[in-house]
Amino acid sequence: MSRHQQRVQEVITFFENKDVFLGFRKLLDCAMDTQNMDIYREAVELTDWKEKHPNEEETLIHRTIALLEKIGNIEVKEHHTNEYVLKATEITKSYGNHKFTLGPVSLTLKKGEVFGLVGENGNGKTTLLRILAKELAHSSGTLDYSFAVKNPTDYELRTKLVYIPQRTEKWYGSLMDNLRFVLSNYGEKPEEIELRVLMMVARLGLWNYKHLKWSELSSGYKMRFELARTLLRKPEILLLDEPLANLDVLAQQIILEDLKSIANSVNNPIALILSSQQLYEVEKISDKVIFLKNGKYNEPKPETETEKPTLILELDSNSTREELTNVFSELAIEKITFNGGIYMLYFSGETTFSDVILALGQNKIPMIYIRDISASTRRFFVN
Amino acid sequence: MNFINKINKYLIERFPTIWNTKIVWILLISLLVHIIFFLIGYVSHTNPQTLHYGYIVGDYFKSGMILVHIIISLLMITGWLVAMFKNNAFKNFYPVSRTQLFGQFLCYFIIIFCSVSFYFPYIAGLKMFISNKYPDDLMIKNVAVINKANAFLSTDYQSYQLSQRKYPQIFEELHCETNSDYIDYSKNHYAIRNEVYQFYSLYQKAVTQKNEYNEFLYPEEEQKKNIDFVSYQVRNDTCFYFYRKEVVDVSEYVKNAELSYYNFSRPFYTLSSGTSSNRYDDYNDPYYPLPQNDAQLNQQIIKLLDRSNPEEIKQILDDFLHISKQLKIKTNLNTNDWFKIVYHPDNFEVKQFIYNNFNFDLNSYDAEAVVEAATANASEAVIAEEAVSRNSTYYFFKNNHTNYFYETGTLKNTLVNIDSMKNYDFISQNIHIYLWLSFILSALIFSFRVTNLRTVIFTGITTGVLSLLVGLISLMYSLSVSSYNVEYFTSYFILALGFIILSIPVFMPKSGSKLFRGILINMSILGFVPYVFLILGIITMHQKDACREVYNYSDCFILLQWLDSTTTSWILLTTGFIFLLIYTSVIKKWRALPE
Numbered sequence: 021m022s023r024h025q026q027r028v029q030e031v032i033t034f035f036e037n038k039d040v041f042l043g044f045r046k047l048l049d050c051a052m053d054t055q056n057m058d059i060y061r062e063a064v065e066l067t068d069w070k071e072k073h074p075n076e077e078e079t080l081i082h083r084t085i086a087l088l089e090k091i092g093n094i095e096v097k098e099h100h101t102n103e104y105v106l107k108a109t110e111i112t113k114s115y116g117n118h119k120f121t122l123g124p125v126s127l128t129l130k131k132g133e134v135f136g137l138v139g140e141n142g143n144g145k146t147t148l149l150r151i152l153a154k155e156l157a158h159s160s161g162t163l164d165y166s167f168a169v170k171n172p173t174d175y176e177l178r179t180k181l182v183y184i185p186q187r188t189e190k191w192y193g194s195l196m197d198n199l200r201f202v203l204s205n206y207g208e209k210p211e212e213i214e215l216r217v218l219m220m221v222a223r224l225g226l227w228n229y230k231h232l233k234w235s236e237l238s239s240g241y242k243m244r245f246e247l248a249r250t251l252l253r254k255p256e257i258l259l260l261d262e263p264l265a266n267l268d269v270l271a272q273q274i275i276l277e278d279l280k281s282i283a284n285s286v287n288n289p290i291a292l293i294l295s296s297q298q299l300y301e302v303e304k305i306s307d308k309v310i311f312l313k314n315g316k317y318n319e320p321k322p323e324t325e326t327e328k329p330t331l332i333l334e335l336d337s338n339s340t341r342e343e344l345t346n347v348f349s350e351l352a353i354e355k356i357t358f359n360g361g362i363y364m365l366y367f368s369g370e371t372t373f374s375d376v377i378l379a380l381g382q383n384k385i386p387m388i389y390i391r392d393i394s395a396s397t398r399r400f401f402v403n
Numbered sequence: 404m405n406f407i408n409k410i411n412k413y414l415i416e417r418f419p420t421i422w423n424t425k426i427v428w429i430l431l432i433s434l435l436v437h438i439i440f441f442l443i444g445y446v447s448h449t450n451p452q453t454l455h456y457g458y459i460v461g462d463y464f465k466s467g468m469i470l471v472h473i474i475i476s477l478l479m480i481t482g483w484l485v486a487m488f489k490n491n492a493f494k495n496f497y498p499v500s501r502t503q504l505f506g507q508f509l510c511y512f513i514i515i516f517c518s519v520s521f522y523f524p525y526i527a528g529l530k531m532f533i534s535n536k537y538p539d540d541l542m543i544k545n546v547a548v549i550n551k552a553n554a555f556l557s558t559d560y561q562s563y564q565l566s567q568r569k570y571p572q573i574f575e576e577l578h579c580e581t582n583s584d585y586i587d588y589s590k591n592h593y594a595i596r597n598e599v600y601q602f603y604s605l606y607q608k609a610v611t612q613k614n615e616y617n618e619f620l621y622p623e624e625e626q627k628k629n630i631d632f633v634s635y636q637v638r639n640d641t642c643f644y645f646y647r648k649e650v651v652d653v654s655e656y657v658k659n660a661e662l663s664y665y666n667f668s669r670p671f672y673t674l675s676s677g678t679s680s681n682r683y684d685d686y687n688d689p690y691y692p693l694p695q696n697d698a699q700l701n702q703q704i705i706k707l708l709d710r711s712n713p714e715e716i717k718q719i720l721d722d723f724l725h726i727s728k729q730l731k732i733k734t735n736l737n738t739n740d741w742f743k744i745v746y747h748p749d750n751f752e753v754k755q756f757i758y759n760n761f762n763f764d765l766n767s768y769d770a771e772a773v774v775e776a777a778t779a780n781a782s783e784a785v786i787a788e789e790a791v792s793r794n795s796t797y798y799f800f801k802n803n804h805t806n807y808f809y810e811t812g813t814l815k816n817t818l819v820n821i822d823s824m825k826n827y828d829f830i831s832q833n834i835h836i837y838l839w840l841s842f843i844l845s846a847l848i849f850s851f852r853v854t855n856l857r858t859v860i861f862t863g864i865t866t867g868v869l870s871l872l873v874g875l876i877s878l879m880y881s882l883s884v885s886s887y888n889v890e891y892f893t894s895y896f897i898l899a900l901g902f903i904i905l906s907i908p909v910f911m912p913k914s915g916s917k918l919f920r921g922i923l924i925n926m927s928i929l930g931f932v933p934y935v936f937l938i939l940g941i942i943t944m945h946q947k948d949a950c951r952e953v954y955n956y957s958d959c960f961i962l963l964q965w966l967d968s969t970t971t972s973w974i975l976l977t978t979g980f981i982f983l984l985i986y987t988s989v990i991k992k993w994r995a996l997p998e
Contacts, residue, residue, distance in 0.1 A: 157997040174995030178496040192489035200415045201423070201490055205497035210416035253497070 024053060024096035024286050032088050035081045044070070045278065047084055047091075048223040053286045054094045060215045062087055067222040097287050103166055104128045105291045106152065106257055111161035113147055122147050122315040124161060127308075131256065132289030134280055136302035139312035145295040146186070148312065149259045152293065153183030167256050179206075182255040186262040188246045191234040195245055196221075202252045220248045224278065239266040243275070251282060251290075258283070260294040264301065272301050280305040303396055330354070331367040333376060336389040347383045351375055420503050424510040425486045429479065433517040436475055437524040443468070444528025449536075451731045454820040455813045460827060463525055472521045479518040484848070493853060493994065501987040507852065508983055511845035520837045526829040533824045542821065545726050546672050549814070552723030553671035554664055554704045555716070555745040558759035558811055560800040562669050563662035565593060565600045570668070570701040577602040577651055578633050590650040593660035597794045600660055603647040605633060610642045662753040662796065664745070665708055668701035671811075672818045675826050711748045720745070727809070730817050733761050734809040744805060756800055758808035835972045842979060843929075849983070850925045853990050858921035862929075865922050873897060894941050901934045908989050917998045924993055927986065932979040939963055939971070 021029070028050050034043030044067075051063040066087060070080055112123035122144035129135060137145050150156040152163070154177065167180055191198050199217045208216060221230050224244045229237060237245065243263055250258060263279070264272045283292040296302045303309055310317055337344070344356060344363060355366040367376070373392050380387060407428075414422035421427065447462065448454060463469055493499045493507075557563065566579040580601045586592055592601040608622040619642035625632070632644040707715065721738045736757070744755045851859050873896060881889040907914060908923050943963040950959035963971065 151997075154995070154997045173991070175496070175991045176498070178995050179498045182496075197411075197415060198490065200412070201419055201492070202497060204416055204419040204422070205492045205499070207498065213416045214412075 022096065023098055024050070025092050027053075027286065028088050028092040032085055035084055035088075038077070038081070040077060040080065042277075044084065045223065045225070046281065047088060048219070049281050049285065050088070050091050052219060052223065053096050053288070054091055055096075055287070056094055057212055057215055059087075059091055059094065060212075060219050062090070064215060064218045064222060067218075067227055071227050099131065099285075099287050099289050102130065104164075105131050105166055107162075107164040107166075108152065109162045109164075111148075111151060111158050111163065113144075113151055113156065114159045115147075120144070120315060122151075122312075123158075123317070125310075125312075125317045126161075127310065129257070129291045129293065131291050132284050133291055133307045134283050134305055135293040136306035136309040137293055137295035137312065138297070138299055138302060138309055139295075143312040144315040145312055146261050147315075148310075149183060149261050149293065149295060152257075153181055153259045154178060155183060165257070179253070180256045181259075182250050182253055182257070183259040184246055184250060184261065184263065186265055188242060191245070195232065195234065196230055198245075199249055199252060202249055206253060216252065220252055223282075224248045224251075225274075240268075240271045240275075243267070247275075247279075254288060255290060257291045258293075260292070262296055263294055264296050264298050272298055276301055276305045299396060300391075330369060330394065331365075331371050331373065331376070331392070332394045333365040333367070333373070334389075334391045334393050335363045335365055335387065336361065337363065337385060337387050339385050343383075343385065347379050347385055348376070351379055419492060419497075420506050420510065423487060423490050423492065424507060424514065425483060426510045426514055428486075429483050429514045430517055432479065433514075436479070436521060437517075440472075440521040441524035441528035444525035444530075445532045446528075447525075448529060448532060451729070451817065454730070454817040455732075455810075457816050457819075459529070459820045459824060460526065460829070463522060468525060469522075472525075475521065476519045480515065480844075483514060483518070491852060494855075496995075499991075501984075501991065504853070504987040504990065505984045508845060508849045509980075511848050512841050515844045515848075516837060516841035519840055522833065522837070523830065526827070530824055530827065530829070533821055537821045537825075539825070542674060546674055546818065548719065548722045548726060549672060549818070550670045550700055551703060551707070552719050553811075554667040554700075555720060555741065556723075556809055556811065557744070557753050557756045558809065560662055560753065560756065560796055563664065563666050563753045564598070564796070565657065565660045565663075565666055567666045567668050568657070568701065569698040570705055571656060572698065573651070573653065573656075574602075574701075575698050576604070577653070578605050578645070578647065579603075580647070585647065587650050591652040591654060592650075593657065595660040596796050596799065598660065598796060602651045602653050603633075604649055604651050605645045606648045608644045608646065610644065611640055658750065661750065662799075664751040664753060665705055666701075667704050668697055670697050670700050672815060672822075675822055708751045713742070713746060716746065717742050727814065730814065732810055732814050732817070734807075736807050736809055740807065744807070754803060756804045758804060758806075759811045761808055761810060831969065835969065838976060839972070842932075842976060846929050846979075846983075850928050853994065854921045854925055858918060858925060861918065862922045862925035866926060866930075869900065873900070890944065894937065894944065897937060898934075898941065901930065901937070904930070905934070908993060912989070912992050913996065917993070917996065920993055924990060927989075928983065931982045931986075932975050935978050936971075936975055939966075 027046070031043055031046040031050060034040075034046060048063060048067075051059050054060075066080075066083060069083070073079070106127075106129040108128075109126050110124040111126070112121060114121045125148060127135070137148065139145050147156065151158045154163075154174075165177060165181070167177065169176065169180075172180070196217060199220065200213055203213045203216055204210075221227055224247060226241065226244055226248060229241055229245075234242070234245075243266075247263075260279075263275065267275065279292060279294065283290045294302065335344075341356060341358060341363075344365075345353070348356075348365065348367075351371045352368040353365060353371075354368055355364075357364045357366075365376070377390070380390070410427065411422065414427065447466070447468075448459060453459070453462070463472075493504060561567070566581055568574045568579070580586060580603055581598065583599055586599050586601045590601070592599055594600075608625065610619050610622055612620045614620055619637070622644055625644070625646060630646055632646055634645050636643045636645075707719075717738055720741050724734070724736060724738060724741075727734055741757075744757070745751075747754060847859075850862070873893065876896065877889055877893040880892050884892075904923050904926050908920050908927060912920070914920070939962055943961055946959065946961045950961065966974065
């Protein structure tokens with residue numbers, strides 16, 4: 021069974037379990053992988069039907085599974101390359117008489133990989149993204165791109181290297197025209213343009229918003245339209261600066277899942293770097309997280325197998341520090357810090373998360389929230 | 404609306420640049436406006452009275468059409484820019500080839516040209532109306548009638564003096580002397596009132612030598628004898644001087660020196676012959692090219708008068724008044740009364756005169772009195788006027804006016820207007836203004852589209868500062884070093900500066916900030932054509948100066964004189980387009996480089 025068929029099978033399972041919301045987006049991903057216009061047409065028609073008949077879930081599931089079976093029968097050429105698409109070596113950038121220096125940063129990115137770029141404000145996230153997008157010149161180091169088209173001109177390179185700033189520019193004119201204009205400029209076949217645009221609109225959940233004006237969209241949908249426009253360009257590298265800003269938690273999760281899913285396309289994967297303040301969410305989907313502090317990137321050293329890592333927990337509780345110290349006295353606690361709202365608990369390598377939960381439960385400590393951040397970059401923030 | 408959307412969708416999917424520039428719609432709108440202007444031009448002069456005043460081409464500016472034109476052009480260009488600025492593939496890094504980029508510029512050029520050139524359809528409409536309403540064959544017929552009948556329209560007396568006689572052929576070869584200093588009273592001459600006429604045969608002297616001021620020398624013999632010439636003609640490199648030879652007896656043809664219709668030889672109007680000639684360019688008088696006396700007309704009149712057929716003459720007068728009525732020329736003449744003024748079959752002497760204006764005031768046009776007053780003091784003027792006027796033909800003319808009038812000036816204006824409009828080459832005369840206006844505007848818009856507003860504004864500021872710098876340095880040079888060749892200094896200084904500005908983005912695409920290079924790119928886009936013109940100017944300046952040292956100035960090859968203004972304009976325009984086509988690669992490189 022090919023990767024494509026496996027995915028189709030997963031989606032069928034989603035529908036069988038009535039996970040329609042997630043399933044439908046995954047269905048569209050599979051449909052897009054086929055690059056088959058008949059499938060596109062059916063998927064678009066199905067989206068239209070779905071929006072017009074929101075309460076007919078049974079029929080929808082039935083029709084969707086039928087379409088998925090068709091999709092599964094179409095051969096999808098898999099993208100198999102382990103070559104990097106972007107390789108940055110010892111990149112630095114100095115601003116204003118070396119008052120701020122970014123880097124040196126080195127990273128290697130392959131298609132299908134998602135990198136999260138985190139760090140507090142003013143630590144150089146945007147600068148790094150703009151350098152990688154060739155918007156800003158770097159002071160030293162080398163930047164190497166390896167695109168499908170070999171030896172492109174600088175301009176051609178930038179047609180495949182898309183950077184979306186945090187504040188996207190306003191769109192003028194009809195939203196659909198803006199999307200059609202992209203494909204037309206990229207030399208897509210005229211008869212396929214409309215279908216491809218509608219497919220992307222459907223995929224990003226913009227079906228009911230496609231006839232609105234830019235000014236009538238919420239910031240979340242503006243970001244989605246911007247993403248639609250960008251994805252139509254079939255970028256090889258996509259650099260997103262704070263795509264989650266101004267989005268509510270649910271929308272953040274959805275868009276991240278979408279990004280992950282689109283970046284992981286079977287036949288057209290994208291190398292994606294996104295910056296964000298939403299650590300957990302970004303960590304969840306990223307293959308690697310780059311944490312910038314004062315412009316510096318310290319790649320965490322891999323833990324040696326003999327050395328057990330420290331267990332670091334984040335706890336929100338109304339209990340006092342003394343009560344907590346008492347509770348954990350038997351669990352080899354190393355340190356408790358309190359930042360006014362949240363306790364940070366540091367245990368030696370012997371203690372497990374379950375031991376801590378058990379101790380808290382037995383002592384009836386009121387908990388609002390607890391999280392294991394031992395492997396998360398969150399621990400750098402609290403430090 | 405559905406139709407528009409369909410077309411738009413078709414264009415956006417196939418021709419993104421065409422769709423983005425909205426050229427299809429703007430050309431459709433401008434076609435509509437062109438048609439409207441053509442129709443306005445066509446109907447603007449349906450009333451012949453609109454042809455009564457000079458230079459109808461100027462009506463476009465006088466009547467306020469130009470204002471309507473400017474407002475429509477501004478509205479169209481603004482609306483177009485708003486629509487076009489909604490999308491910019493190049494700024495968004497969509498794949499744009501060099502040809503597409505140049506294509507965008509070409510679209511801007513075509514759009515602007517079509518949005519500012521409403522003058523042409525207006526004039527074309529007017530021209531077509533004139534050609535339809537006053538076709539050539541009708542005009543040939545009418546002018547023939549007018550020229551003949553005009554002989555009887557005695558609005559002046561000079562046309563009827565003996566000196567105007569041109570037929571039989573002998574009169575064409577003779578010189579009629581009216582200056583009493585040269586009259587030989589012992590030989591055949593004619594005197595009337597205080598005027599005297601005598602006919603001389605002439606001999607000519609050809610001169611080819613010139614003096615140091617490049618003027619023809621005066622024939623040596625005549626200079627020694629102190630003989631005045633009658634007239635001279637320059638043909639190629641030779642000047643022909645004409646001198647009085649001997650008095651010729653013309654009594655066979657001339658009985659007396661009375662004012663007579665027999666002497667009339669001046670055509671009222673001669674139709675311009677070819678389409679290439681343009682009456683507005685007439686060297687001597689831009690609006691009233693005076694027709695030369697014409698033996699043929701004189702012959703026609705003489706034969707007509709010899710036949711002395713009242714009906715024939717009446718018919719001519721009647722035809723003339725009919726044409727005048729059609730052209731709405733003001734007159735109170737009628738055929739019968741006019742015929743009575745004219746018809747004196749004994750010698751067809753001119754006995755009565757007609758005013759040439761509705762409210763003609765002879766005193767205000769008292770030309771002779773004005774001349775006298777200008778040359779003598781007041782009391783002498785009165786005496787002189789009295790003495791001269793009592794016995795002058797002018798006095799006779801003044802005292803023998805009827806109450807009839809005919810506006811000859813209006814008729815002439817009308818004929819000139821009709822004739823010149825038919826032959827008016829309005830395209831090659833004016834197209835360059837509109838072409839250059841379009842080129843400059845489209846280059847400016849192109850600059851803005853490929854760079855950004857900030858760069859364009861800084862380009863303006865930089866250009867201003869550089870101009871100031873050039874001015875100051877030139878001033879310092881002229882004050883401190885030499886004011887003699889400051890033109891050369893300034894020209895070469897700008898040449899060097901221009902070279903640097905043009906070179907940096909091409910040869911050093913990574914030097915300086917992106918803004919700095921953007922400014923240089925904008926200056927190159929807008930300044931390349933003036934730069935080429937400067938080079939042509941410098942070459943011309945050198946040639947002219949070198950030529951000054953050579954005696955025969957006319958033999959020199961001077962570039963900008965050799966290329967007339969139209970050719971220069973075409974060459975520069977082509978250069979501008981070719982430059983932009985090539986320069987698109989520099990623009991693309993600049994756009995892709997990081998800040």
